[in-house]
Amino acid sequence: MALNLDTIRATAERVAASHHLDVVDLEFQGAGKARALRVFIEKNAEERAGLATKATAEGAEEDVTLPKGVPVETLSGVTHEDCSAFAQDFGTVLDVENLIPGAEYTLEVSSPGLERKLYRPEDYTRFTGCLVKVQTFAAINNNRHWQGRLTKFEGNVVTLDLTAIKQKGKAKKAVTAAEIEIPLANVEKAQLVAEF
Known part of the structure; x- marks a missing residue:
């Protein structure tokens, strides 16, 4: 029986x-006894909206679970208890439905982190409005690595404000304007850059 990541993702x-x-994401790596299924989770949109409301409520007590200066939207809102409960239920389903053939694997469940990848x-x-790092398939102005503030996403084009962060290396030489537009089809990898 072959491993079917689409079925595993749908089950997750x-x-x-x-x-x-x-x-947020799911990946399966390794071989033999060192196989690992990693699942990255976050609160759903409704739960995240509740977190944002709680963080901005006037007169609300300070919430020690929300780091100072970090935009609430960049937080997944996931707690250790969320990961544990999900791992227990998901692990049981994986084993009962025999979705991962073979005897041994490790299930790892976590938040996507502050420097989460952007997929969809x-x-x-x-x-x-957040700082991002983008790596492109094809070079733009002789550069494939860009950092800046994501100012707009329209028509499957990512617009970065390059003045928001000091450019380094080839990017410093490649900057000819304050903004750069990158078609989503040309984005190989993208992730948030944590700012405090």
Whole structure:
């Protein structure tokens, strides 16, 4: 029986929904006894909206779970308890349905972190205003690595404000304007850059 990541992802999303969570990413690595299934989860949109409301409520007590200066939208809102409960339920389903053939594997569940990767078009819309690192498939102005503030995502084009961060290396020489537009189809990798 071959490993079917689409079936595993669909199962993870079903279990996550029952915990008010979303699956951000899922990866399977390793071989033999060193195989690991990693699942990155976050609170669903409704739960994240509740976090944002709580953080901005006037007169609300200071919430020690929200780091000072970090935009609430960049936080996944996931706690250790969320990861533990999801891992227990998801692990049981994986084993009962025998979705991972072979005897041994490790299930790792965590938050995507402050420097999370951006995968879907919705991620670019959600994180507009945040600092990002982008690596392109094809060079733009002789450079494939860009950092800046994500100012706009329209028509599957990512717009970065390059003045928001000091450019280094080839990017410093490649900057000919304050902004750069990168077609989403040319984005090989993109992730947030934590700012405090």
